Amino acid sequence: MTLRRAELSSYNGRYDRLKRRILVGQTVKAAVYKYEIILYWSDADGVFIAEVPQLPGCAAHGNTQVAALKNVNDAISLWIDTARKFNDPKPEPKGERLMLA
Numbered sequence: 728m729t730l731r732r733a734e735l736s737s738y739n740g741r742y743d744r745l746k747r748r749i750l751v752g753q754t755v756k757a758a759v760y761k762y763e764i765i766l767y768w769s770d771a772d773g774v775f776i777a778e779v780p781q782l783p784g785c786a787a788h789g790n791t792q793v794a795a796l797k798n799v800n801d802a803i804s805l806w807i808d809t810a811r812k813f814n815d816p817k818p819e820p821k822g823e824r825l826m827l828a
Contacts, residue, residue, distance in 0.1 A: 785799070
């Protein structure tokens with residue numbers, strides 16, 4: 728699956744909202760998530776893509792692998808916060824490999 732630039736910008740929008748919360752002094756606790764993350768290079772987009780298969784629609788990108796992983800951790804946090812806000816179920820991490828390449 729290749730994400731289009733419009734989809735990538737929506738992830739950036741969520742990331743920007745998180746940064747704004749930090750800048751206005753709201754506390755954002757750091758968390759360690761144990762979800763599987765699939766990281767790959769996208770020739771079509773020219774960036775690294777990080778996807779979280781257990782959280783539908785949860786993905787991020789970055790110019791480097793490290794940036795993509797940082798951004799996807801922020802996306803996971805936002806995904807979980809949104810699920811809590813709307814009382815949606817949050818899948819528990821499986822703790823095992825979900826897909827094989």
